[in-house]
Amino acid sequence: MQKWIEQATHDVRVFFESDSTGHDFAHIERVRSMALRLADIEHADKAEVELTAILHDYGDEKFYATKEDGGAALRQWLDQTTLLPEQKDRIETAIRTVGFKGGTNESPKTLLAKIVQDADRLDxxxxxxxxxxxxxxxxxxxxxxxxxxxxxxxxxxxxxxxxxxxxxxxxxxxxxxxxxxxxxxxxxxxxxxxxxxxxxxxxxxxxxxxxxx
Ligand code: ADP
Ligand code: NI
The missing domain is CATH 1.20.58.1910 (Methane Monooxygenase Hydroxylase; Chain G, domain 1)
Known part of the structure; x- marks a missing residue:
């Protein structure tokens, strides 16, 4: 897991290198540390929370031509790892429910999704x-x-x-x-x-x- 956390950190840093809309890498770093703090208090799986926080904006539709492209990019990233299939699914689902879209989104169901959504919103x-x-x-x-x-x-x-x-x-x-x-x-x-x-x-x-x- 540690290896994938490092890999994700690198890839996401490159991804956000030139962003000026408030989605700079520093945002990712803040969400990561806030999510870890919440994970500690809520007794969640810290490594999984950390990886999800790092990746939470990676497949965001606003960075791609279509929503599907964003989802595919995230899936592709997860699929090049050796994470377990159920772990990939858990992370993918959590990230899908993180965004605020005027309440029309699926709401977060797992503790993982709740923590990352709260950390993103706190930022x-x-x-x-x-x-x-x-x-x-x-x-x-x-x-x-x-x-x-x-x-x-x-x-x-x-x-x-x-x-x-x-x-x-x-x-x-x-x-x-x-x-x-x-x-x-x-x-x-x-x-x-x-x-x-x-x-x-x-x-x-x-x-x-x-x-x-
Ligand atoms: P997220 O993906 O975290 O929900 P957004 O992409 O919607 O965030 O927005 C990135 C940042 O820009 C946030 O801090 C958000 O509050 C701000 N923002 C988004 N839309 C607007 C807007 N129309 N006017 C001003 N700030 C905005
Ligand atoms: Ni975010």
């Missing part, structure tokens, strides 16, 4: 989550803030996904919802802290934005 909130959101908005040519929040009501999901929304809108649309979607007790606890930090940030942001009005 989307708090100070790092705010930073990633503003990076993403910049990279996609979006504004950081717009007074008229009702604009978002007129947007289609596709426009929203394309980054038509502002950074602060994204915080309301997604990030402030993640706290209640945590799957593990330890994840929920950490999410509470990061959630409060985001509320404080938005309060201060609005004060500064409206100064003089």
């Amino acid at each position: 989307a909130i708090g100070a790092i989550g705010i930073a990633r959101t503003f990076m993403y908005a910049g990279a996609t040519g979006s504004k950081m803030h717009e007074d008229k929040q009702q604009i978002r009501d007129a947007m289609t999901a596709e426009e929203y996904r394309d980054g038509t929304s502002t950074a602060t809108q994204h915080m309301h649309e997604k990030l402030l919802k993640l706290k209640d979607l945590m799957q593990t007790k330890a994840g929920k606890q950490e999410a509470e802290k990061r959630h409060q930090f985001m509320l404080d940030f938005l309060e201060q942001f609005n004060k500064e934005w409206n100064r003089g009005n």
